[in-house]
Amino acid sequence: MMKSRYLPLIATCLIFVLAYALCYWQFPFMLSTRVVGNLLTDNAFLGIAAVGMTFVILSGGIDLSIGSVIAFTGVFIAVVLKETSLHPLVVFALVLIITAIFGGIMGAIIHYLEMPPFVVTLAGMFLARGIAFVISTDSVPVKHEFYTFLQDSFYRLPGGGRITVIGAAMLVVFFVGIIIAHRTRFGTNVFALGGGIPTSKLMGVPVAKTTIGIYAISGFLAGLAGITFSLYTSAGYSLAAVGVELDAIAAVVIGGALLTGGSGFIAGTLIGVLIMGLIQTYIIFDGTLSSWWTKIVIGILLFAFILMQKGLLLAASAQKK
Amino acid sequence: MNSLKRYAPQLTTLAIVLLLNYLVFPDFFKIEIANGKLYGTLIDVLNRGAPVALLCVGMTLVIATKGIDLSVGAVMAICGAVAASTVDSGGGVFMALSLALLAGLICGIWNGVLVSVLNIQPIIATLILMVAGRGIAQLITEGAILTFNDEGLIFVGSGSIFSIPMPILIWIAVGIIVTFIVRRTALGMLIESIGINQRASTFSGVNARVLLILVYAVSGLCAALAGTIAAADIRGADANNAGLWLELDAILAVVVGGTSLLGGRFTLIGSLIGAMIIQSINTGILLSGFPPEFNLIIKAAIIVIILVIQSPALQSKYIEYRDRRETGKTPVGKDAAS
Numbered sequence: 215m216m217k218s219r220y221l222p223l224i225a226t227c228l229i230f231v232l233a234y235a236l237c238y239w240q241f242p243f244m245l246s247t248r249v250v251g252n253l254l255t256d257n258a259f260l261g262i263a264a265v266g267m268t269f270v271i272l273s274g275g276i277d278l279s280i281g282s283v284i285a286f287t288g289v290f291i292a293v294v295l296k297e298t299s300l301h302p303l304v305v306f307a308l309v310l311i312i313t314a315i316f317g318g319i320m321g322a323i324i325h326y327l328e329m330p331p332f333v334v335t336l337a338g339m340f341l342a343r344g345i346a347f348v349i350s351t352d353s354v355p356v357k358h359e360f361y362t363f364l365q366d367s368f369y370r371l372p373g374g375g376r377i378t379v380i381g382a383a384m385l386v387v388f389f390v391g392i393i394i395a396h397r398t399r400f401g402t403n404v405f406a407l408g409g410g411i412p413t414s415k416l417m418g419v420p421v422a423k424t425t426i427g428i429y430a431i432s433g434f435l436a437g438l439a440g441i442t443f444s445l446y447t448s449a450g451y452s453l454a455a456v457g458v459e460l461d462a463i464a465a466v467v468i469g470g471a472l473l474t475g476g477s478g479f480i481a482g483t484l485i486g487v488l489i490m491g492l493i494q495t496y497i498i499f500d501g502t503l504s505s506w507w508t509k510i511v512i513g514i515l516l517f518a519f520i521l522m523q524k525g526l527l528l529a530a531s532a533q534k535k
Numbered sequence: 536m537n538s539l540k541r542y543a544p545q546l547t548t549l550a551i552v553l554l555l556n557y558l559v560f561p562d563f564f565k566i567e568i569a570n571g572k573l574y575g576t577l578i579d580v581l582n583r584g585a586p587v588a589l590l591c592v593g594m595t596l597v598i599a600t601k602g603i604d605l606s607v608g609a610v611m612a613i614c615g616a617v618a619a620s621t622v623d624s625g626g627g628v629f630m631a632l633s634l635a636l637l638a639g640l641i642c643g644i645w646n647g648v649l650v651s652v653l654n655i656q657p658i659i660a661t662l663i664l665m666v667a668g669r670g671i672a673q674l675i676t677e678g679a680i681l682t683f684n685d686e687g688l689i690f691v692g693s694g695s696i697f698s699i700p701m702p703i704l705i706w707i708a709v710g711i712i713v714t715f716i717v718r719r720t721a722l723g724m725l726i727e728s729i730g731i732n733q734r735a736s737t738f739s740g741v742n743a744r745v746l747l748i749l750v751y752a753v754s755g756l757c758a759a760l761a762g763t764i765a766a767a768d769i770r771g772a773d774a775n776n777a778g779l780w781l782e783l784d785a786i787l788a789v790v791v792g793g794t795s796l797l798g799g800r801f802t803l804i805g806s807l808i809g810a811m812i813i814q815s816i817n818t819g820i821l822l823s824g825f826p827p828e829f830n831l832i833i834k835a836a837i838i839v840i841i842l843v844i845q846s847p848a849l850q851s852k853y854i855e856y857r858d859r860r861e862t863g864k865t866p867v868g869k870d871a872a873s
Contacts, residue, residue, distance in 0.1 A: 520663070
């Protein structure tokens with residue numbers, strides 16, 4: 215059982231290494247630090263949002279609202295920066311508080327009304343996107359010295375690759391996420407919830423506090439992903455980031471987390487995000503393949519990983535017998 | 536009388552929404568016949584609501600088994616693309632329709648097998664097709680919006696029989712046929728039993744595996760019809776936008792109609808009324824000159840209200856409260872008799 219816990223993670227890593235080797239074999243330029251740097255920068259917002267999604271899925275829930283929250287964050291930042299003279303950092307803090315409270319309220323509804331997370335976060339998805347629309351339907355550009363400063367600062371790797379601020383932010387979020395999930399009491403409670411709510415109640419896990427905390431984290435990280443996205447695009451647009459929640463769920467599953475909750479790794483999600491980014495990079499390098507192949511390949515990967523999880527579970531239960 | 540009472544909340548909501556529409560737009564109920572076809576805003580509601588109403592029929596059955604089908608929007612795109620490419624390569628309208636239905640059936644059976652044979656949670660099982668489906672649709676249309684001029688196929692989207700537009704006829708016919716099949720046979724009850732407790736129904740001899748596949752197949756077929764109508768309506772198959780987010784509208788309509796997402800008891804008529812409520816709200820917002828952006832906020836508010844009403848936690852509190860009040864009023868002997 216201990217071994218099979220790590221198997222999905224090992225499989226994910228193997229697939230990533232194999233895929234990268236395949237890419238390198240076809241396009242030797244793939245191994246340059248430039249590609250690696252861009253891989254991190256281009257997928258920063260997805261990665262940050264996916265960390266929040268991992269917490270939610272580990273607890274056996276789902277959060278459909280993150281794409282809309284990203285869009286809301288972008289529009290909010292752009293409009294506030296345009297209309298007032300507040301410093302971006304103040305606006306960032308403000309929007310993070312709003313999104314964390316938004317997530318917390320969803321968690322409270324899920325817990326106290328005993329409703330499926332799917333429906334509650336669906337309402338949250340409509341609400342966040344609706345508010346973004348009401349704030350502005352146009353794409354609002356962000357022009358601020360602080361933005362240019364953040365966008366222009368990066369760490370130069372040997373070989374010309376750049377670790378940008380948002381790329382580094384994603385790595386930091388993953389690091390903190392790994393510590394919270396695997397090294398704190400809150401993290402243990404999240405895993406316990408994923409194992410079953412009645413059992414965790416009997417074990418003395420504070421279910422209400424943990425549920426609200428999980429969705430607040432997911433909301434907070436969606437807000438942070440929104441900030442990253444607005445730095446990445448220099449604009450806020452209410453139609454942006456449609457369907458990011460699906461990409462995030464896919465990344466979590468490819469990363470080896472069990473969808474029924476209770477088992478998985480934050481680090482796996484990082485590799486899941488990178489695999490998805492790698493597919494896109496390969497398609498861009500190839501030039502003849504169309505972008506819709508990304509979706510099909512991700513669908514096939516999703517299917518393969520779910521099948522593998524089923525097989526592992528079957529094998530584990532056969533061993534017990 | 537009994538059935539009217541059952542649908543009272545939905546019918547009242549629909550009446551209120553229609554009344555509001557009438558207040559902002561006095562011509563709302565005006566229906567006229569031009570070019571041998573019914574015209575009017577009310578007809579428009581029925582017509583535009585066809586895709587969601589069709590999706591609702593399949594979605595209701597899926598939700599009754601405690602499942603959910605996220606892929607219907609993507610299946611719509613696939614089937615629209617299949618229909619369009621069939622007529623473009625010279626096939627007739629019947630060929631196009633049957634191939635589109637076949638594609639929908641295959642998608643549905645795929646979902647059903649994942650859910651029932653491989654035991655994957657419905658949300659995730661259908662997520663696979665939701666993600667990959669639009670890619671497949673684009674593969675069929677080769678990335679472009681496939682337009683067509685086949686009279687027969689266009690007729691499905693904008694033709695009319697006895698001056699009633701085709702989409703309305705199709706969704707009402709499908710609604711009646713499916714209701715008839717599930718309610719005049721034991722199928723409906725068996726589906727409900729799976730939703731309440733799959734293991735218990737398997738033990739009592741219900742073939743849950745076959746029924747689950749069947750339910751998802753029906754959902755796929757309904758999505759195929761909806762996709763064909765959507766494509767025929769704009770005379771082209773748009774792999775990116777056909778049926779985009781309609782799965783959420785369909786789920787919302789089913790929930791508004793009074794079917795619980797927790798599985799079990801379902802009502803097809805309620806879901807169809809729900810679909811019309813949602814379409815009336817959409818039309819009403821457009822007519823009233825409100826920015827369409829408010830649409831999403833109103834939908835969110837509706838979901839929250841329904842959540843509160845359907846919440847098991849609040850329901851058990853209410854029953855407790857009611858029982859306490861009743862036992863306080865009535866003498867003990869009477870209580871035992873009831």
